[in-house]
Amino acid sequence: MTELLEAPRADTTDAMRPRPAPGWGRWRIAARLARRQTWRTKGASALVVTLVALPVAGLAGTAAFWESHNASPQERVGLELGANEAWLEVTGGADPTRWQAVDQPYENGVATDESGNPLNPFLPLPTELPGVVPDDATVLPVQQYGSAAVETPDGVAWLTMTSGEVWAPSFAGLYVPIDGVAPTHPDEFMATPGALERIGAEIGDAVDFPDAGVTLTVTGTLRPVGAEATSVTLFLPASMATPDGPATKRWYVADWQPGVAELAALNREGFIAYARDLVLDPPPGAARTTWGDGSPELWNILLVGAIAAAICGYITVLLSGAAFSVTARRQQQALAVAASVGAARGDVFRVVLLQGTVLGVVGGLMGTAVGLGGAAIVLAATDRGALGTFWGNFGFTVPWHLIVPIVVFAVLVGTIAAVAPARAAMRGDTLAALRGARRPARLTPRRPLWGLLVIITGIVALVVGGMYMAATVMTGGDTDTPPFYVAVYAVALGPIIFQIGLLIPSHWVLVQLSKAASRVGLAPRLASRDAAAHPSRVVPAFAVIGASIFAASFVLSLTAMTAAGNARQHWYQAPEGALSVQLWQTGTEATDELMAAAEEIVASTAPRSTALVETPAWPAVDATGTPSDPRAHTFAAARQSYDWCAPDCDLEAHELAQGTLSIVDASDVETLLGIPLDAAARATLRDGGAIVTDPGYLAADGRLVVTEWTVADYLELMQMGGSTAQPAAQHRLSAALVDPGHQQPFQIIIAPETAAALGVTLQPNAIVATYEEPLPTATVDKLTGQTVDLRVSAEAGLYAHVETGPAPIDPWLWLITAVAVALVVAAAAVSLGLARFERRPDDATLTAIGGGRLLRRNVNAWQAAIIVGVGAVIGTATGALSVWGYAKANPQSYLLADTPWLWLAVLGFALPTAVTVAAWLAPPRHPDLTRRTAIT
Numbered sequence: 001m002t003e004l005l006e007a008p009r010a011d012t013t014d015a016m017r018p019r020p021a022p023g024w025g026r027w028r029i030a031a032r033l034a035r036r037q038t039w040r041t042k043g044a045s046a047l048v049v050t051l052v053a054l055p056v057a058g059l060a061g062t063a064a065f066w067e068s069h070n071a072s073p074q075e076r077v078g079l080e081l082g083a084n085e086a087w088l089e090v091t092g093g094a095d096p097t098r099w100q101a102v103d104q105p106y107e108n109g110v111a112t113d114e115s116g117n118p119l120n121p122f123l124p125l126p127t128e129l130p131g132v133v134p135d136d137a138t139v140l141p142v143q144q145y146g147s148a149a150v151e152t153p154d155g156v157a158w159l160t161m162t163s164g165e166v167w168a169p170s171f172a173g174l175y176v177p178i179d180g181v182a183p184t185h186p187d188e189f190m191a192t193p194g195a196l197e198r199i200g201a202e203i204g205d206a207v208d209f210p211d212a213g214v215t216l217t218v219t220g221t222l223r224p225v226g227a228e229a230t231s232v233t234l235f236l237p238a239s240m241a242t243p244d245g246p247a248t249k250r251w252y253v254a255d256w257q258p259g260v261a262e263l264a265a266l267n268r269e270g271f272i273a274y275a276r277d278l279v280l281d282p283p284p285g286a287a288r289t290t291w292g293d294g295s296p297e298l299w300n301i302l303l304v305g306a307i308a309a310a311i312c313g314y315i316t317v318l319l320s321g322a323a324f325s326v327t328a329r330r331q332q333q334a335l336a337v338a339a340s341v342g343a344a345r346g347d348v349f350r351v352v353l354l355q356g357t358v359l360g361v362v363g364g365l366m367g368t369a370v371g372l373g374g375a376a377i378v379l380a381a382t383d384r385g386a387l388g389t390f391w392g393n394f395g396f397t398v399p400w401h402l403i404v405p406i407v408v409f410a411v412l413v414g415t416i417a418a419v420a421p422a423r424a425a426m427r428g429d430t431l432a433a434l435r436g437a438r439r440p441a442r443l444t445p446r447r448p449l450w451g452l453l454v455i456i457t458g459i460v461a462l463v464v465g466g467m468y469m470a471a472t473v474m475t476g477g478d479t480d481t482p483p484f485y486v487a488v489y490a491v492a493l494g495p496i497i498f499q500i501g502l503l504i505p506s507h508w509v510l511v512q513l514s515k516a517a518s519r520v521g522l523a524p525r526l527a528s529r530d531a532a533a534h535p536s537r538v539v540p541a542f543a544v545i546g547a548s549i550f551a552a553s554f555v556l557s558l559t560a561m562t563a564a565g566n567a568r569q570h571w572y573q574a575p576e577g578a579l580s581v582q583l584w585q586t587g588t589e590a591t592d593e594l595m596a597a598a599e600e601i602v603a604s605t606a607p608r609s610t611a612l613v614e615t616p617a618w619p620a621v622d623a624t625g626t627p628s629d630p631r632a633h634t635f636a637a638a639r640q641s642y643d644w645c646a647p648d649c650d651l652e653a654h655e656l657a658q659g660t661l662s663i664v665d666a667s668d669v670e671t672l673l674g675i676p677l678d679a680a681a682r683a684t685l686r687d688g689g690a691i692v693t694d695p696g697y698l699a700a701d702g703r704l705v706v707t708e709w710t711v712a713d714y715l716e717l718m719q720m721g722g723s724t725a726q727p728a729a730q731h732r733l734s735a736a737l738v739d740p741g742h743q744q745p746f747q748i749i750i751a752p753e754t755a756a757a758l759g760v761t762l763q764p765n766a767i768v769a770t771y772e773e774p775l776p777t778a779t780v781d782k783l784t785g786q787t788v789d790l791r792v793s794a795e796a797g798l799y800a801h802v803e804t805g806p807a808p809i810d811p812w813l814w815l816i817t818a819v820a821v822a823l824v825v826a827a828a829a830v831s832l833g834l835a836r837f838e839r840r841p842d843d844a845t846l847t848a849i850g851g852g853r854l855l856r857r858n859v860n861a862w863q864a865a866i867i868v869g870v871g872a873v874i875g876t877a878t879g880a881l882s883v884w885g886y887a888k889a890n891p892q893s894y895l896l897a898d899t900p901w902l903w904l905a906v907l908g909f910a911l912p913t914a915v916t917v918a919a920w921l922a923p924p925r926h927p928d929l930t931r932r933t934a935i936t
Contacts, residue, residue: 027354030347034354043837044327045359047830048320048414052363053370055312056410059305060371060403061378066301067399068379071387075394077279079225079387082174084140086257086275088133088266089250093123098267102260103279104289105272123270129251130269137256140165143241143249148234149791151208153200155597157789158797161234163241167222170254176385178229179203180220186237187214190222194230198785211794212240226388260286305402313413314547315823318540319830320356320417325536326834328352328421345426352422353415360414364407372398420536451505458498462885465490469889491885495878499550502874503543507535513866523858526846530839530859531866537838541831542871545824549875549907550882552820556813556903557883563809564898570806572744575674578803579605579769579783585796588617588763594796598767601787601800605779607769611668613746614755616661617763619711630712633728635661635760637748638705641696654717656707656727659697662746663755663762672749672768673740681736688757689734691749697735704735704748706758731758775802813903820907828868828915835863836925843924856924864919868912876908 038045071079081087089105092098097111097120111119129139142164149156166175167182167190180203183189189207191199196218201207206215216236223229241249257275258266260283266273282288376396386392465487471477472484502509514528531538574580581598585591602610619632637659639651662672666685670677673693685691690704699705707727709717717725733750755762775783783800791797843856887894 026347027350030350031354031358033351034358037351038355038358041327044323047323047833048356048359048417049363049366051316051320051323051830052360052410052414053367055309055316055413056364056367056406057371057374058312059309059406059409060368061375062371063305063399063402063406064372064375064397065378067397067402068375068393068395069390070397071394073280075387077276078173080174080274081252081276082171082225084170084174084252084254086253086273087250088129088253088271088273090125090270091272092270093125094268094270095120095123096268098270099287100263100267100272101289101291102263102275102282102286104291105274107289107291108267108272126270130266130271132258132262132265132269133251133253134256138170138254140168140170140252140254141238141241141249142166142252143238145248146242148209148236148240148242149211149794150199150234151210152198154786154790156210156791157198158791159195159198159232159234159789161236161240163236164238166235167220168254170252174225175235176223176225178221178223180218183219183237186239187216188219189216189237189240190220190235191218192223192227192229192231192233193221194228195232195234196221198232209240214240216240223385226386226392228384228386228391309406309409313409313416315544315827316413317417318544319827320359320414321420322537322540322831322834324352324356324418324421325424325534326838327355328425349422349426352425353418356414356416356418356422357411358414360411360417361407363414364410367410368403368407372403424536448505448508451501451503451508454501454504455498456501458494458496458501459881460494461490461497462494462881465494466885466888470891473889473891487889491882491889494885495550495554495882498881499546499874499878502878503539503546506539506542507532509870510535510538510866513870517862517866521858523855524862526842527859527862528866530835530842531863534835534838537831537834538867541827541867542874544827545868545871546874546878548820548823548827549872549911550878551875552816553876553879553904553907554882556816556907557879557899558886558894559812559816560809560900560903561883561887561894561898563806563812564895565893567806568742570742572740572742572803572805573801574672574744574768574803575770576803576805577771577774578674579607579771579775579800580803581767581769581787581798581800583764583766583796583798585763585792587620587795588761590793590796591763594792594798595764597790597792598764598798601783601798602767602769605769605771605775605783608772609668609671610767610769611664611672612764613672613766613768614663614752614762615765616755617761627711627715630710632711633759634709634711634714635758636707636709636714637661637697638707638730639696640699640705653724657709657714657717659694659748660745661706661755661760662749662765663752663760664746664749666751669749671770672746673738673744674770675738675740677738681738684734684736685749685751687734688751688754689736690754691738692735692747693738693740693744693749694747695737697748698737699732702735704733706731706733708758813900817903817906821911824868824871824911825915827871828864828919831867832860832864832919836860840925853924857920860922860924861916861920865912865916868915872908872912876904880904 091100091105091108092110095110095118098108099110100108113119133139142162144162146161146163147158148161150159165171165183167177178193180190191201196202199207201218203218203220206217208215221229222235223231224233227233257277258273260278263273263275263278278286379393379396382391383393384391387394468487469484469491472479472487478484510528510532514525514532517524517528573582579602581601583594583598585594616635618627618634620628636657639655639658641651664672666682669682669685669691677691681691690706692698692704697704708729708731709725709727713725713728733754752762780802783802787798787800790799843851846856883894883899884896887896887899
């Protein structure tokens with residue numbers, strides 16, 4: 001019997017199997033698939049591109065804005081010299097050892113001995129330029145920062161003036177002509193437009209200068225290149241220079257500059273010089289500055305930018321990662337098809353990873369374009385020509401050395417955001433993915449334990465560090481030790497470690513929330529289970545929300561606590577809302593004229609009540625300012641103690657005359673202090689006693705010690721803190737301690753009758769006026785403008801000030817809260833938007849089995865409450881811990897009583913509530929009933 005045998009066949013399995021492409025070929029294929037996939041999922045891709053582009057736009061715009069304000073070396077020299085070649089100034093007397101840095105004249109010195117004293121004796125300051133400067137050089141002396149008395153519509157005022165021919169052609173680039181022409185005669189001058197407005201003059205008008213006894217004509221307007229046109233400066237001829245000596249004068253040289261040898265000769269003669277060529281090209285061996293060129297250090301800019309990039313990158317990676325995780329789950333069938341035809345797990349990983357790279361590149365380029373365009377717009381809007389300030393720039397400049405790293409940062413952020421979704425896609429089951437099954441999230445049992453360990457570590461670091469710092473500060477210990485620095489870092493990092501500990505078991509937290517919420521109702525059950533089933537989408541959102549609220553609550557608390565401390569230290573010149581007209585004079589000859597001017601200003605505001613404050617008059621002086629009669633008497637109050645050392649304070653001699661007496665009529669004291677006085681205080685004042693607002697001036701028996709001095713002894717006491725000068729007499733007055741509720745200058749108040757009994761000669765010091773309603777802003781601005789530089793005579797003047805109290809902190813708190821709200825709303829919008837997108841099949845199933853729009857609204861609201869609520873709780877808790885640590889570590893600077901609990905409640909409760917309501921109000925999309933799946 002025969003049998004037919006089949007011929008053996010060659011095994012063709014290996015031949016039919018697709019050959020893997022070589023290394024770079026696989027990357028090219030993966031990149032092509034990634035590009036196509038990003039184009040197919042336009043919505044998710046646009047979201048990721050936007051998330052990447054926003055921080056890139058901010059970083060690129062800030063970099064361009066900074067670079068455009070950063071002067072080049074040539075521009076910095078132009079800001080110093082204009083078109084001149086050099087300038088010279090007097091810095092001291094002649095000294096053969098004097099030197100200077102060639103690129104920073106103010107870094108100079110002379111040889112000194114071991115104790116730091118100059119080796120050579122001091123010589124008089126030079127008054128003329130030395131022979132080093134050629135006789136045929138064009139030298140233009142300029143005196144800056146002087147003042148000139150000029151007639152204005154409100155009286156004579158002192159205005160800042162610069163004397164010298166700063167309108168000369170060689171000052172081009174240092175001063176900017178605006179209108180009119182340059183002076184051609186010695187009786188002509190120029191001014192800034194702001195100065196002309198202040199003196200009420202126009203081009204062509206004659207202006208009186210009463211102290212100089214001259215009248216000058218305005219020929220045009222001019223401004224310094226670093227100042228705005230609204231600045232107030234007069235540019236007067238050189239003949240108007242004030243006799244303040246050569247130290248205020250600068251000589252500009254238009255056509256000569258010193259070399260190294262000439263600079264050394266100038267230094268020996270007592271001069272310093274700024275020379276164009278020496279600054280731009282310092283010769284070898286010349287002394288160079290160690291101070292820097294005055295521009296911001298690039299490394300400081302990079303540090304700030306790196307911190308900002310790290311924060312933005314953290315937020316972007318989390319939110320973009322959530323978007324990628326949703327996109328990757330939507331792509332699981334397409335990826336499974338690729339795997340079924342031969343794609344390895346590494347290929348799947350590369351396809352998803354390169355989607356992040358592609359979107360990072362697009363986001364980086366788009367963000368850079370938007371940022372540079374925005375910077376150009378802002379630069380144009382803020383350019384007022386004041387170079388070297390915020391309101392002036394050197395032209396739009398693109399800092400490519402910063403832009404390129406920013407684009408690379410965008411690519412890295414996009415790529416890193418796709419790493420976790422790519423790993424998850426690589427681990428998927430191909431057959432299950434082809435069927436459309438959704439793999440449930442796996443709960444790792446060890447994460448809660450690790451999270452608890454990290455939480456305990458953060459709390460212990462915060463508590464131990466805070467208590468150690470508090471103990472060190474309270475006991476006066478050394479704060480410059482390694483343990484103290486470790487405690488500082490523990491307080492700073494403890495809350496962050498605590499927050500990380502809460503995030504590690506976040507999936508476990510969502511599962512526990514799901515178990516609890518399932519008992520509440522159907523909507524919270526569906527919302528919490530969806531959150532627990534998709535931690536890759538939910539956890540990044542409440543991580544960003546928690547970090548944002550943590551930062552906001554911490555900054556809010558420190559800002560409010562600092563503001564409260566500053567408010568306690570604010571020095572009130574009068575009760576809040578009151579007008580204070582401060583008077584000053586040399587001698588007492590101008591008293592009547594000064595009082596008439598002050599009373600006229602006060603009367604024009606229709607006050608409710610006024611109080612005149614007088615002080616002991618300083619004895620008459622001669623032309624040099626020396627008291628004419630050294631035996632004349634003056635009065636003061638002796639300090640007895642300070643808060644930090646009472647009752648046993650080791651006081652210095654000059655504190656016997658530290659307090660200033662304020663002489664006020666008894667009926668005006670309540671107006672002055674802004675508080676009612678009790679009957680005992682009023683009786684003390686009427687009976688020859690004093691009202692004291694600082695307990696440090698009360699002796700052990702509760703009395704005030706008024707010290708009487710001869711002028712000679714008083715001057716010796718003030719000039720030499722250890723002087724043995726003693727008061728000519730001491731007067732002990734009964735005193736009533738009054739607390740006005742804040743710090744203010746009127747610490748010792750006596751009645752005029754008491755001052756007369758002591759023999760005190762009086763002069764007016766201030767008039768304080770109060771009002772039924774706060775003065776209008778326009779009135780306040782007018783008073784300030786009229787009196788800011790007003791004088792009554794050559795030896796007397798006044799100025800008005802409305803006491804507004806400490807600067808309000810609410811605008812800053814609103815700004816901080818607004819930033820936090822923006823970040824929270826953005827994170828919630830991304831997470832909830834992704835949830836709605838990914839839940840469309842579930843919504844279709846719900847609708848098919850009878851679930852209505854109200855149920856789906858409730859599910860949306862509960863999802864918002866879970867995501868934002870968990871983040872808000874984590875953020876507020878860690879912020880409160882940080883504030884507690886800093887308050888314990890700095891009890892003198894921060895008080896827990898100043899914590900802004902209302903603002904924290906807005907972040908921790910009101911904000912999640914508002915987002916929840918908004919999520920409920922947003923109408924759910926009409927479900928597509930052809931896309932139903934089982935709810936897992």
